[in-house]
Amino acid sequence: xxxxxxxxxxxxxxxxxxxxxxxxxxxxxxxxxxxxxxxxxxxxxxxxxxxxxxxxxxxxxxxxxxxxxxxxxxxxxxxxxxxxxxxxxxxxxxxxxxxxxxxxxxxxxxxxxxxxxxxxxxxxxxxxxxxxxxxxxxxxxxxxxxxxxxxxxxxxxxxxxxxxxxxxxxxxxxxxxxxxxxxxxxxxxxxxxxxxxxxxxxxxxxxxxxxxxxxxxxxxxxxxxxxxxxxxxxxxxxxxxxxxxxxxxxxxxxxxxxxxxxxxxxxxxxxxxxxxxxxxxxxxxxxxxxxxxxxxxxxxxxxxxxxxxxxxxxxxxxxxxxxxxxxxxxx
Numbered sequence: 001x002x003x004x005x006x007x008x009x010x011x012x013x014x015x016x017x018x019x020x021x022x023x024x025x026x027x028x029x030x031x032x033x034x035x036x037x038x039x040x041x042x043x044x045x046x047x048x049x050x051x052x053x054x055x056x057x058x059x060x061x062x063x064x065x066x067x068x069x070x071x072x073x074x075x076x077x078x079x080x081x082x083x084x085x086x087x088x089x090x091x092x093x094x095x096x097x098x099x100x101x102x103x104x105x106x107x108x109x110x111x112x113x114x115x116x117x118x119x120x121x122x123x124x125x126x127x128x129x130x131x132x133x134x135x136x137x138x139x140x141x142x143x144x145x146x147x148x149x150x151x152x153x154x155x156x157x158x159x160x161x162x163x164x165x166x167x168x169x170x171x172x173x174x175x176x177x178x179x180x181x182x183x184x185x186x187x188x189x190x191x192x193x194x195x196x197x198x199x200x201x202x203x204x205x206x207x208x209x210x211x212x213x214x215x216x217x218x219x220x221x222x223x224x225x226x227x228x229x230x231x232x233x234x235x236x237x238x239x240x241x242x243x244x245x246x247x248x249x250x251x252x253x254x255x256x257x258x259x260x261x262x263x264x265x266x267x268x269x270x271x272x273x274x275x276x277x278x279x280x281x282x283x284x285x286x287x288x289x290x291x292x293x294x295x296x297x298x299x300x301x302x303x304x305x306x307x308x309x310x311x312x313x314x315x316x317x318x319x320x321x322x323x324x325x326x327x328x329x330x331x
Contacts, residue, residue, distance in 0.1 A: 007052055008039075011089050015041065015050065019082055019091070026050075029097070040094060047094045048081065055088040063090070063209035066134070070211075073126035073185070075119050076204045095204035101192035101228055109231070113223075116195055117243050119203040120187075120219055125250050127185035137186060137214025142175045146270065148277030157280040160322055166314045173311060174273075177266040181215040182253050188212060190219035191226045216253060217260070221268035227275050227298045240264055262309075269305045272298045296329040 008026075015021045022043055029038040029049055035057035039050045053060045060083075070077045082091035104112050135141075150167060154160050187194075188210045196204035220243055224236045244260050247253045253260065275298050279291040303324070306316035 007054065010087060011039070011050060011052055014084055014087065014089055015091070018084075021091075040097075041091075049078070049092045049094045051090040051092060053088040053090070055086070058088060059209065060085060060088050060090065066208050066211045069127060069132055069134075069185075070123065070205065070208060073123055075122050075126075076198065076202060077208065078204065078206065095196035095198060095206065098197050099193055100195040100197055100203070103197040104192065104229070109235075111201065112197065113239055115201055116203050116223055117220075117239065117246070119195075119205065120190060120223065121243070121246050121250065123187065123205075123219070124184040124216065124247070124252060132185060132213060134185065135212045137178070137183075137212045137218070139175055139179060141212070142178055142270065143171065145274040145277075146171050146174065148281065149273040150277070152277045152281040152284065153279075154323075156284055158323065158326060162318060163314075166318055170312065170315045173309075174266055174270040177263055178215045178218075178270060181217060181263050181267070183213050184216050184252065186212050186214040186218045187222075188214075188218070190222045192223075192229050215263065215267055216247065217264045217267040218271065221264055221271060225268045225272070225301050227272070227294050230297055230300070233304075237261075265305045265308065269302055272301045276302070296327045299323070299327055 012023065012026060015023050021041070023041050024044065025042040027040050027042075029040040035054055037052040039052065041048050041050055051060075051063075053063070064080060064083065067077055067080055078093035078095055080090055080092055082089075084090070100112060100116065150162065154162050187205065187208050189207050190205075194205065194207040196206060198204050220240065224231070224239055240261070241257060244253070244257055255263075276295055279295050279298070282288040282291045299319075303316065303319060306312045306319060
């Protein structure tokens with residue numbers, strides 16, 4: 001019997017014997033890139049979701065803390081009905097199984113992205129970052145994340161070594177751009193798999209436990225240059241400029257659009273480099289090969305921005321000569 005089976009038995013014991021819930025069915029709902037699992041339980045009169053977060057692997061208290069913070073910000077997050085901190089179980093409101101990724105198409109994209117951007121604005125405007133007591137997206141964290149790309153993708157997955165002068169230049173440009181931006185609350189994974197489309201097409205936000213205080217463009221680029229779905233650049237630019245106007249009207253930013261666009265582009269590169277490293281790590285360390293198919297799309301974003309900014313020419317040339325031959329579908 002596996003440890004996961006034992007955890008499921010323990011979870012069901014808690015639900016049925018401690019909480020006295022009349023569980024009729026318990027089925028896997030989803031899993032993610034972490035060590036968390038989710039189960040959908042059916043009761044006589046409703047369905048609920050149970051999070052299984054092993055305490056030695058996941059910080060369930062942080063999930064609860066961020067949930068309380070986001071609830072005050074007037075965004076839709078699942079209600080937490082029951083907690084078991086010792087064993088790492090939570091009983092949550094069920095937002096259903098229709099994610100943004102499942103629902104969005106060319107015909108409804110403007111409406112759904114409009115709703116997603118409206119929810120993001122609430123999060124950024126209503127969450128008082130000065131009082132939120134969340135970790136800071138500081139230089140140390142930015143550098144650690146960039147290191148994931150170099151370590152797990154360039155060196156371990158591809159067996160390459162990037163020239164130090166090229167990589168130092170990339171890290172300097174990206175970190176400097178991130179740190180000069182106005183700061184807001186950052187969900188940190190605000191993308192199509194973590195937004196659930198509810199009955200009125202509003203956005204239910206999940207997977208928010210890693211929230212930090214950081215650059216204003218981070219969640220925007222996570223959404224618009226999503227690792228799991230891509231849109232034409234002119235459409236992305238339109239949505240980004242519309243959100244820029246929303247931020248400006250709300251008094252969150254005071255910069256001009258070209259500056260905001262540069263922040264957006266370089267923040268996207270930082271995030272996409274980290275994501276490529278994480279996808280490689282999930283495969284090499286955790287045996288989760290399913291994320292490898294998302295590397296070409298994500299690498300394509302990196303290539304586009306490296307080509308757009310002359311100061312990144314050396315990095316673009318390195319990727320073109322040494323990395324892209326391994327991913328011809330990204331060309």
